[in-house]
Amino acid sequence: MQATQQAVIEFRNVVKRFGAVAAVDHVTFSVGAGETVSLLGPSGCGKTTTLRLVSGFEEPDEGAIEIAGESMVGKRPYERNVGLLFQHYALFPHMTVAENVAYGLKHRCWPKAEIGDRVREMLRLVRLQGFENRRPGQMSGGQQQRVALARVLATKPKLVLLDEPLSALDAKLREELGLELKQILTAVGSTTIVVTHDQDEAMSLADRIIVMNRGRIEQQGTPDEIYMQPRTAFVASFIGRTNWFHGKIVEAAGDGFSRFATDSGTALAIRNSSPVDGKKWSVCIRPERVTVTRSQDGSGKPGDNQLHGDVVDVVNMGAEFHYIVESPEGRIMVVEPNRAGARVQKGERVTLHFRAEDCVVLARDGV
Amino acid sequence: MSGRLVDNVLRLVGLVAIGTIICFLLTPIVVTAIMAFDSRGYLGPLPPPSLSLRWFQRFFSDDYFLRGLGVSAQLALLSVTISVCVGVATAFAVERMSFAGKEALISLFLSPLVVPPVVTGFALLLFLSHLGIIDGFTRLLCGHIIITAPYTIRATLTGLAGIDRSLTEAALILGATERKAFWDVTFPLARTSIVSGAIFAFAVSMDDVAVSIMLTDAKTYTLPVALISSMRANFDLSIAAASVMLMTLTAILILILEKSVSLNRVIGQGVFRS
Amino acid sequence: MKPGRGSLLLLSPAGAVFLGFFFLPMAGLFIESFRIYVPGSIGSKADAPFTLANYGELLTPSFAGFFFETLRISLLASLVGLLFAFPLAYWITRSLAARWQPIVIGLFVTLMFLSVLVRTYALELTFGAVGPLRPLLVEIGISPNSRGYIETLVIAGLLHYIVPMATLTLLGTIQNVDPRLFDAAQALGAPRWKAHLGVTLPLCMRGLLAAFLFAFTFSISAFVIPMILGKGRVLFISNLIYTRFSEIANYPSGAAISIVLFVVAIAIVYGMSHLVNKRWKT
Numbered sequence: 001m002q003a004t005q006q007a008v009i010e011f012r013n014v015v016k017r018f019g020a021v022a023a024v025d026h027v028t029f030s031v032g033a034g035e036t037v038s039l040l041g042p043s044g045c046g047k048t049t050t051l052r053l054v055s056g057f058e059e060p061d062e063g064a065i066e067i068a069g070e071s072m073v074g075k076r077p078y079e080r081n082v083g084l085l086f087q088h089y090a091l092f093p094h095m096t097v098a099e100n101v102a103y104g105l106k107h108r109c110w111p112k113a114e115i116g117d118r119v120r121e122m123l124r125l126v127r128l129q130g131f132e133n134r135r136p137g138q139m140s141g142g143q144q145q146r147v148a149l150a151r152v153l154a155t156k157p158k159l160v161l162l163d164e165p166l167s168a169l170d171a172k173l174r175e176e177l178g179l180e181l182k183q184i185l186t187a188v189g190s191t192t193i194v195v196t197h198d199q200d201e202a203m204s205l206a207d208r209i210i211v212m213n214r215g216r217i218e219q220q221g222t223p224d225e226i227y228m229q230p231r232t233a234f235v236a237s238f239i240g241r242t243n244w245f246h247g248k249i250v251e252a253a254g255d256g257f258s259r260f261a262t263d264s265g266t267a268l269a270i271r272n273s274s275p276v277d278g279k280k281w282s283v284c285i286r287p288e289r290v291t292v293t294r295s296q297d298g299s300g301k302p303g304d305n306q307l308h309g310d311v312v313d314v315v316n317m318g319a320e321f322h323y324i325v326e327s328p329e330g331r332i333m334v335v336e337p338n339r340a341g342a343r344v345q346k347g348e349r350v351t352l353h354f355r356a357e358d359c360v361v362l363a364r365d366g367v
Numbered sequence: 368m369s370g371r372l373v374d375n376v377l378r379l380v381g382l383v384a385i386g387t388i389i390c391f392l393l394t395p396i397v398v399t400a401i402m403a404f405d406s407r408g409y410l411g412p413l414p415p416p417s418l419s420l421r422w423f424q425r426f427f428s429d430d431y432f433l434r435g436l437g438v439s440a441q442l443a444l445l446s447v448t449i450s451v452c453v454g455v456a457t458a459f460a461v462e463r464m465s466f467a468g469k470e471a472l473i474s475l476f477l478s479p480l481v482v483p484p485v486v487t488g489f490a491l492l493l494f495l496s497h498l499g500i501i502d503g504f505t506r507l508l509c510g511h512i513i514i515t516a517p518y519t520i521r522a523t524l525t526g527l528a529g530i531d532r533s534l535t536e537a538a539l540i541l542g543a544t545e546r547k548a549f550w551d552v553t554f555p556l557a558r559t560s561i562v563s564g565a566i567f568a569f570a571v572s573m574d575d576v577a578v579s580i581m582l583t584d585a586k587t588y589t590l591p592v593a594l595i596s597s598m599r600a601n602f603d604l605s606i607a608a609a610s611v612m613l614m615t616l617t618a619i620l621i622l623i624l625e626k627s628v629s630l631n632r633v634i635g636q637g638v639f640r641s
Numbered sequence: 642m643k644p645g646r647g648s649l650l651l652l653s654p655a656g657a658v659f660l661g662f663f664f665l666p667m668a669g670l671f672i673e674s675f676r677i678y679v680p681g682s683i684g685s686k687a688d689a690p691f692t693l694a695n696y697g698e699l700l701t702p703s704f705a706g707f708f709f710e711t712l713r714i715s716l717l718a719s720l721v722g723l724l725f726a727f728p729l730a731y732w733i734t735r736s737l738a739a740r741w742q743p744i745v746i747g748l749f750v751t752l753m754f755l756s757v758l759v760r761t762y763a764l765e766l767t768f769g770a771v772g773p774l775r776p777l778l779v780e781i782g783i784s785p786n787s788r789g790y791i792e793t794l795v796i797a798g799l800l801h802y803i804v805p806m807a808t809l810t811l812l813g814t815i816q817n818v819d820p821r822l823f824d825a826a827q828a829l830g831a832p833r834w835k836a837h838l839g840v841t842l843p844l845c846m847r848g849l850l851a852a853f854l855f856a857f858t859f860s861i862s863a864f865v866i867p868m869i870l871g872k873g874r875v876l877f878i879s880n881l882i883y884t885r886f887s888e889i890a891n892y893p894s895g896a897a898i899s900i901v902l903f904v905v906a907i908a909i910v911y912g913m914s915h916l917v918n919k920r921w922k923t
Contacts, residue, residue, distance in 0.1 A: 056539075076544075077539040077540045083540070084540045086537060088531075090531065090533040090534050092534060092537070092538075093556070094555050103543075103551075104541035104542050107542030108542040155541070370831075370832025378833075381732070384725060384728060385728055385732055392801060392804065392805065395760065395764045396752075396755075396760070398763065452654065453655050453658055454655075456651045456652070457651065457652060457655035459651060460647075460648040461648075461652070476659065478663075481907060481910050483861070483862030483899075483902050484879075485864050485899070486900075486903050489670065489896070489899055490670040493673055493892065493896070495666075510662075512658060512662060513658065513659070513662040513663050516655070516658060516659075520655070574756040574758065576757070576758060580883065581886065594762075595758065595869070602765070602766075606762055607766065610759040610763065613756045613759050617751060617754045617756065618751065620754060
């Protein structure tokens with residue numbers, strides 16, 4: 001059976017200005033049914049404004065917003081079937097849990113007989129059965145969040161918006177609740193947009209990530225694409241940790257490989273077929289794609305890039321080790337899982353190995 | 368270690384001062400409460416030899432006081448009702464606005480709090496006389512409305528300011544129109560502040576002397592005005608009995624306030640700051 | 642968002658009330674203060690000419706004396722009140738066990754709510770000339786009818802309102818000061834009293850000034866307290882106005898005094914809070 005692949009929400013060339021500043025600057029994206037997409041970026045990048053445009057608390061200056069094919073221009077928040085989970089839950093303090101969850105149902109004219117059952121069903125879904133008559137003030141943060149989730153999902157909204165859902169929780173709770181959140185959203189089959197500044201939150205919850213910066217979209221893709229194939233320096237730096245080399249492409253080595261010479265003179269092999277035209281480039285490599293061996297242990301596989309250096313710090317993070325190596329190219333960070341303790345010590349002379357395929361080549365923005 | 372010595376001395380002095388001031392604040396109240404039950408017919412030294420309710424009987428059988436009590440009660444209820452309506456409407460209107468003059472407008476509405484009450488009463492008297500309004504009760508009502516309104520406005524404004532914006536937005540996104548969101552969320556949450564404002568206003572009206580004394584006439588007077596005249600005429604203990612009654616009334620008001628709004632909110636909201 | 646029609650409609654009752662019961666009367670008072678008063682009549686005649694004589698009268702030593710006395714006693718009461726209120730507020734916030742805090746605070750709130758008449762009467766009864774403490778006072782050698790004693794009693798009456806009010810105001814101020822700053826000062830070697838002087842006190846300046854302002858304006862506007870406790874020997878400006886009004890129906894003079902008191906009160910509140918905001922930005 002061919003289902004019509006109509007996007008649940010389409011955002012087309014939307015612009016929103018506050019004064020002279022464009023908080024959202026020609027942003028285009030869409031979310032398909034059942035997908036979870038994350039809007040990820042630092043504060044001020046426009047993700048919150050985008051959220052408010054989708055939910056109806058702001059109107060766009062230009063562009064189109066369509067939910068399930070219907071244009072949302074001029075539609076008030078209560079006229080859109082969109083659910084919003086607020087960052088600090090926004091539970092009505094003067095109402096019980098049941099009244100909170102039933103609020104949306106009442107105002108969207110569900111028949112009275114069904115409201116009670118639906119409330120119970122929702123509380124069961126978030127594992128808060130029996131909490132009907134509690135007040136939000138008597139509950140913990142994690143419990144409040146679950147009530148807020150139940151309230152959002154009760155009306156079967158076409159689109160669910162989560163505003164920094166895990167930021168108000170401590171690390172342990174974040175992990176647990178994150179998992180539970182994902183399970184519930186999948187079970188319900190909801191189409192979700194998660195707005196966050198926390199990349200762990202984005203990577204763990206979303207099928208697709210939209211990285212935003214200064215009102216524009218830097219890159220859209222799966223978590224793996226974003227991580228392993230960043231297309232701009234901003235995305236490469238914002239997501240995870242990177243090691244940088246700056247320089248020029250000096251010659252084509254055939255087979256799609258090229259030779260890259262850094263400003264400090266080191267030669268690297270990279271997989272790139274750009275012309276040799278003196279343009280400035282930056283090459284980045286993720287710390288866990290670099291391996292480290294003791295210099296006297298002989299060289300690694302042929303075709304590897306190699307750098308020599310001295311270990312200046314060994315940081316034991318418990319589950320992994322971070323080695324900071326001082327090389328002709330500056331400080332290089334290497335991340336290794338902790339399988340059998342630290343393999344190198346501070347002060348040792350080591351060789352760093354990384355493959356040309358793992359290097360990401362980006363145009364150098366600015367100097 | 369002279370630093371430590373000074374510390375200890377000052378600490379002792381501080382504690383003594385605190386003890387003294389608390390005693391000073393409480394003693395007159397306690398003495399009055401005791402003396403109100405004094406069985407003697409005159410003012411004698413403490414402690415009273417025996418207790419009786421004679422002063423209370425005296426107070427309640429005195430027409431002069433009872434009339435004042437009746438007028439005070441009516442005035443308080445009427446003026447507070449009007450003040451609450453005016454105050455709530457004003458606070459809601461001002462809260463929603465966000466233009467440059469908002470602060471100035473609020474100051475304007477709170478200005479009667481800063482003006483000496485005698486001046487307010489005097490001005491009102493002259494104005495009402497010019498308009499030909501000479502009825503005592505009407506004049507008193509006008510005075511009581513203007514002195515209670517700032518309290519209801521301030522209390523409601525503070526209550527509204529304390530309501531989280533996202534709660535209204537949550538109601539909107541769940542399907543409520545602006546009007547429904549107001550009645551479902553804003554009003555219930557502001558209700559406690561409105562009630563506390565009303566209670567303050569009630570206490571202010573019952574207690575007022577300076578404004579009332581300017582607006583009163585021979586036929587219509589409030590209880591505080593009656594008490595003050597009585598105090599200047601002959602200083603006897605029926606006033607002590609009246610005081611005990613007023614203290615009880617205050618205690619009841621505080622209890623109501625505590626039950627409907629916790630006292631922490633009352634203080635924390637800067638109601639005691641101008 | 643400029644005020645819409647709905648907002649203006651909501652504001653109209655308040656507008657009418659404030660205009661009719663406050664602003665127009667005050668304007669009327671202002672005008673009245675410039676009219677000539679003919680002794681023996683009630684108030685000024687409808688078409689009486691304007692004069693500055695009423696204000697001129699206030700510059701004479703006897704009148705000016707009343708003003709200065711009111712200001713002097715008010716200043717004294719306010720300062721003493723703050724002197725007591727600050728340690729009290731500090732003690733409640735920092736030293737008192739959490740169990741007792743609501744009770745003590747409740748006590749202060751009740752005191753504030755208590756009718757000023759009741760409190761003033763209580764003071765007069767307890768400490769006054771015909772009270773149970775009279776024999777004790779005479780023994781110590783204090784004459785309860787002396788001017789000094791009466792003035793002290795008036796100050797005590799003012800304190801009975803100022804201390805609870807200032808304490809409650811300062812509670813919030815002290816709560817906003819991070820106690821760790823005080824600890825840091827001690828860790829750096831300052832004894833407690835120096836730490837308070839250098840750290841706690843400056844941080845509370847705004848609250849202290851606000852409390853002082855409130856106490857001072859309350860004191861200069863006081864009516865009941867000096868009337869009962871002052872026994873006619875200590876007169877505040879409010880009492881003077883009342884006398885002008887009730888005993889001699891010299892409305893213009895009463896109006897002039899009222900306007901001066903009004904201007905002084907407004908000037909202090911708005912002028913000083915402006916100063917506070919400028920100098921001690923938090």
